Amino acid sequence: MKIRARIGVVAALVTVPQLIGLSWWDSTSRHRAAENVLSSMLEVAYSQPGARDACLADPKRWAETLVPARRPPAGRPAPPPGHTEGRRPPPPPGRVGEPPELRAHGSRQAVALRTGVVDLGDRVVGRAAPVSTTLWSPEVVVALPTGWGGDCDLLTVRGTTVPGFLGSVLPATPLWVGPLLILSTVMWLAVGPPVRRLRRLTQAVRLGEHRLAMGGDDEIAELSRAFQDAATSLGEEVALREAREASLRDFVANTAHDVRIPLTVLQGYLAELESTVDRPALQHALREVHYLGALVDDLAAHARMDAAQPHRELDLADAVERVAARHRPLARRKGVDLQHALPAESVTVSGDVTLVEQALSNLVYNAIHHHRPGGNVVLTLDVEDGRFEAAVRDDGPGVDPHELHRLTERGFRGAAARGRDDRGSGLGLAIVARVAERHGWSFEIANHEGGGVLARLRGPLS
Amino acid sequence: MGTVLVVEDDRALSEQLQGHIRALGHEVLCWTVGHRIDPDMPPNVDLVVLDLMLPERTGFQLLEDLRACSDVPVLVLSARDGSEDKVRALRLGADDYLTKPFWPEELMERVKARLRRPVLSRQHRVEVGDLAVDLERRLVWIDGEPIHLTPAEYGILAALLRRPGTAVTRRWLAANVLDPDREGSERTLDAHMSRLRRKLGKGMVETVWGVGYRLGGERVS
Numbered sequence: 105m106k107i108r109a110r111i112g113v114v115a116a117l118v119t120v121p122q123l124i125g126l127s128w129w130d131s132t133s134r135h136r137a138a139e140n141v142l143s144s145m146l147e148v149a150y151s152q153p154g155a156r157d158a159c160l161a162d163p164k165r166w167a168e169t170l171v172p173a174r175r176p177p178a179g180r181p182a183p184p185p186g187h188t189e190g191r192r193p194p195p196p197p198g199r200v201g202e203p204p205e206l207r208a209h210g211s212r213q214a215v216a217l218r219t220g221v222v223d224l225g226d227r228v229v230g231r232a233a234p235v236s237t238t239l240w241s242p243e244v245v246v247a248l249p250t251g252w253g254g255d256c257d258l259l260t261v262r263g264t265t266v267p268g269f270l271g272s273v274l275p276a277t278p279l280w281v282g283p284l285l286i287l288s289t290v291m292w293l294a295v296g297p298p299v300r301r302l303r304r305l306t307q308a309v310r311l312g313e314h315r316l317a318m319g320g321d322d323e324i325a326e327l328s329r330a331f332q333d334a335a336t337s338l339g340e341e342v343a344l345r346e347a348r349e350a351s352l353r354d355f356v357a358n359t360a361h362d363v364r365i366p367l368t369v370l371q372g373y374l375a376e377l378e379s380t381v382d383r384p385a386l387q388h389a390l391r392e393v394h395y396l397g398a399l400v401d402d403l404a405a406h407a408r409m410d411a412a413q414p415h416r417e418l419d420l421a422d423a424v425e426r427v428a429a430r431h432r433p434l435a436r437r438k439g440v441d442l443q444h445a446l447p448a449e450s451v452t453v454s455g456d457v458t459l460v461e462q463a464l465s466n467l468v469y470n471a472i473h474h475h476r477p478g479g480n481v482v483l484t485l486d487v488e489d490g491r492f493e494a495a496v497r498d499d500g501p502g503v504d505p506h507e508l509h510r511l512t513e514r515g516f517r518g519a520a521a522r523g524r525d526d527r528g529s530g531l532g533l534a535i536v537a538r539v540a541e542r543h544g545w546s547f548e549i550a551n552h553e554g555g556g557v558l559a560r561l562r563g564p565l566s
Numbered sequence: 567m568g569t570v571l572v573v574e575d576d577r578a579l580s581e582q583l584q585g586h587i588r589a590l591g592h593e594v595l596c597w598t599v600g601h602r603i604d605p606d607m608p609p610n611v612d613l614v615v616l617d618l619m620l621p622e623r624t625g626f627q628l629l630e631d632l633r634a635c636s637d638v639p640v641l642v643l644s645a646r647d648g649s650e651d652k653v654r655a656l657r658l659g660a661d662d663y664l665t666k667p668f669w670p671e672e673l674m675e676r677v678k679a680r681l682r683r684p685v686l687s688r689q690h691r692v693e694v695g696d697l698a699v700d701l702e703r704r705l706v707w708i709d710g711e712p713i714h715l716t717p718a719e720y721g722i723l724a725a726l727l728r729r730p731g732t733a734v735t736r737r738w739l740a741a742n743v744l745d746p747d748r749e750g751s752e753r754t755l756d757a758h759m760s761r762l763r764r765k766l767g768k769g770m771v772e773t774v775w776g777v778g779y780r781l782g783g784e785r786v787s
Contacts, residue, residue, distance in 0.1 A: 365579060365667075368667035371669055372586075372670055375669060376582075376585075400667075422662070426662075429675050429676060430665075432671065433671040434669075443733060444732065445732070446732055446738075447735060448738060458649040461665075482774065482776065484777045488737070488741070497776075
């Protein structure tokens with residue numbers, strides 16, 4: 105529940121019982137006061153000398169001599185002479201400016217109230233006592249059994265608790281209701297600005313705004329300053345980490361660049377030696393130097409992957425051709441036949457050409473590296489329905505099915521790679537998977553039903 | 567044979583490059599720094615092998631100078647990882663690039679491909695080994711003798727000619743050369759290919775294990 109609604113509910117829960125309680129107390133006090141006044145009035149009338157005779161002689165007139173005559177309601181004609189009070193319905197109580205109504209009754213058995221008929225059979229003679237009425241009714245009736253008999257056996261006086269009535273005794277307005285209502289309203293209004301500030305702060309945090317601190321010295325301002333401090337420290341930490349990563353990336357890229365030139369020269373010398381020296385050690389050296397080159401490429405690609413690079417249009421057919429040409433010398437030395445096949449037209453896709461070539465290189469390198477002499481590796485590129493498929497397939501022993509799903513984990517090397525003198529960084533296929541992910545392409549690697557491994561990269565043409 | 571200009575500042579690598587290119591039978595000119603190129607006197611060579619990081623004038627500047635006055639094919643040597651550099655070089659007019667480290671064979675293959683490919687793009691008449699094709703008039707000769715090809719056979723040959731030495735996939739040939747309504751399956755491709763091979767003679771069209779065909783063999787190298 106939102107703070108404002110919660111405060112509203114709490115205010116209502118506190119205020120409403122108080123209002124009810126105070127209303128009850130007010131109503132009770134009014135009734136008691138009215139009853140006391142009316143009782144005194146009745147007892148004074150009863151105890152006047154000659155009251156009994158005067159009443160028995162003419163009960164109606166006797167009552168009117170004690171209390172001023174009731175005026176007819178404004179705009180209504182006065183009742184005609186001879187109209188008796190008994191047939192007239194009881195006037196609505198509480199009319200401002202009207203006197204209490206004193207009446208003499210012939211029987212004390214019962215008195216008609218607006219709320220019903222009340223039995224008065226066991227009342228004490230000569231003592232005025234209230235006739236019970238409900239608290240929410242403003243009508244107050246007090247009765248006094250006289251024991252005079254005739255039409256004066258019971259005297260009643262009817263009054264009201266409504267302010268302004270002659271017989272009412274309480275203040276004219278319930279003043280206590282005002283402060284309560286004002287308090288509730290003030291609470292409601294006072295909560296508004298802090299809640300608005302909280303909302304603003306929440307929005308600023310959610311939008312990642314740099315300026316979070318708010319003016320003022322309340323708890324919300326303190327909270328905003330705490331957020332500001334946390335954001336500043338987090339920003340500094342992130343900036344520091346980014347700077348470190350950028351520096352590491354630069355270091356790897358520069359090192360890779362520096363290592364590549366001597367590696368090229370070394371490959372050249374070894375290839376030259378190959379034509380004159382026929383020693384297994386030289387073949388090992390050649391493979392190692394190729395592996396070193398692949399490792400440097402993997403490291404550089406890995407570092408490059410973390411830095412956002414813009415994608416540009418590139419011809420995938422050219423990339424496949426370059427990758428095939430790059431690995432043909434290794435394949436020849438390993439005794440593996442590497443072939444590639446392309447569509448006869450350009451295959452334009454959007455991507456980072458270095459990463460795309462690295463991904464394809466890793467697939468081809470793996471296929472050659474884990475193959476036996478005399479084997480075949482084919483790199484193909486095909487286009488169908490606006491999508492390309494670059495596939496590397498070999499006719500080697502395939503991969504243990506239990507290891508297939510782990511091949512793209514960084515650092516994972518299959519049993520075939522671990523068992524022999526082959527070495528690998530375990531980065532190769534992880535890089536392929538990440539390159540595919542960054543380009544929004546799919547990458548699958550599986551054992552082919554015809555034998556060997558089939559690795560496929562698929563994505564849309566640009 | 568042709569003349570190749572090698573622009574490489576690393577002396578050891580430059581010497582190796584020169585040796586490999588000479589081994590292909592080409593003459594070699596060598597620069598170890600980036601010289602300014604006079605637009606009125608572009609270097610009279612058939613191919614430029616260009617390193618990007620050079621003292622004095624960078625490979626990019628040299629490429630710009632060169633493209634202002636010549637359309638000689640340029641093969642860029644790149645030791646950089648940055649795709650931007652490769653893309654920039656290609657946009658400035660380089661034809662291809664080779665990333666270091668590379669094997670001598672890789673370099674030689676690229677040099678051969680680059681010296682061969684521009685001929686295809688500029689001329690209507692293409693000669694590959696014993697085979698001569700007039701791409702405009704759709705005529706084919708073997709050893710100077712005209713031979714007749716059906717439209718499907720000619721389509722297959724023209725597709726293979728676009729990248730000599732590189733295979734074209736069976737799927738692409740079936741989908742793009744054959745009429746898909748009548749004969750567009752890989753099975754009918756085999757029949758066309760078999761007739762084309764008979765007409766061109768042995769060793770002209772090679773099958774690449776399970777995936778496609780290429781113009782290959784000793785007769786076209």
